[in-house]
Amino acid sequence: MSIYQHFRPEERDFIDLVHQWKDYVESTYSAKLTDFLDPREQQIVTTILGRHAELQFGLFGGSETTERQRAIFYPEYMSVVQEDFQISLFEIAYPAKFVTIEHRQVLGSLMSLGLKRGKFGDILVDQDRVQFFAAKEIADYVRNQLQSVGKAAVRIEEIPLEHALSVAEAWSELSATISSLRLDTVIAGLYNLSRQKAQLLIQQGIVKVNWSTIESTSFECGAGDIISIKGYGRCKLISIEGKTKKDKWKITAGRQK
Template structure:
């Protein structure tokens, strides 16, 4: 009986260590391993779970400290969810994939994941210059190679007389009901149409659902990633003079829409600055910022100079 009890405790202890070590301990806190092993087993497995709870809180605190400099709450929350997925995947010895994430979320996530023991992360965007990526996270012994989690599709049609922009393609794809986070980059190819990166499980759906972009009938098909024809994005630069650097003023000039219409877009959550949703019309922008408007596309703020009359001469770079 005693031998059976001892064996059971040994099995339980190993199970607990397997759970805690890869899931919670970071490179900076390896001393927690010896502390954990010195805990009496009944205390560690008590119904209160204090040892486990305190350790989890310590790691949560570390993540919070790492994200202290991130001002946007949506980015912070997205990164926390990715870290939680990585911990869960490591514990279960499995691999979990995220949807497509924006550059700020990718950057902050990779910084934190690099500190976690036994956790590996691989980012894939479909091609080297990709902006949006998916992350594969899991235990380092399981996630050994990059998996096929990004698919490429071509969208072709007679765009010679009716060219469509990045915003046109994006708006039409979203119009089928596909969520934005299921889409990666869209590579616009002028008369040849566009190529889009997407989660593999939606390839068939997009093939049958997307039949028009703007007024142009289109057809879609899956293509190899190596067939992507990436080129530097086509842009158009122009200047505007504004009395302020408010996002509603700049975006209104950049996308050639009224400030009233832009105010409605902001209210609907359709305007983003550096991939972060804008909630106030008077949010200020600066040189280098990227403004995105759903179904309209993107523009980047170039050089800003003050005029003699106290206004701002602003260079705007519109992505076509």
């Protein structure tokens, strides 16, 4: 039985990468640190590595509540500490009395530096304070290159991880029984909408799964997916419990309050 059949076709490259990381650790007897992974990628890592008792892995994103996290794969006889995840925390100083900085502006400015999204973790915004996590290997470059966010001139300062803002999002847990794992059906069940309304939202291009716009109503959702709809908020598919006697899927999810 192929491992690929348990995942989406477009996830095959990432699955291959996970196996490359695993093979590296097993052949070199040393640890492997990844970029920041989104929740779905973390789910894939957990599924694949959970089958290999001789190989351990850890996840950490800079604080206990981060969504995006780096992974470390390591032999069972090794141990890892927080510092091994090589994460820097930056706070952005800007003229808050005159301008407002939003999450999307920070992400856009970071992406304009020519670095991969995987080099950055969560972006934390709490009123006029803004912070972001970054891979330590690109910290000096970011410190020297990030000079503006939106129309605001900024300067950034690296601060200890324990000074990260506590802006954990509030989620309410819910259970649902749905006829399939198609995106339109999942949206209808989690957002209490008709399937026709869910299909319209998808076709309008305002639905994202794991930060990528999805316009296929038949896209199959999986555990770990983050679904966001402009104007409706976010949901995360925590687990898929299996099928009921009536051949429907029982799922557990979180809905952003």
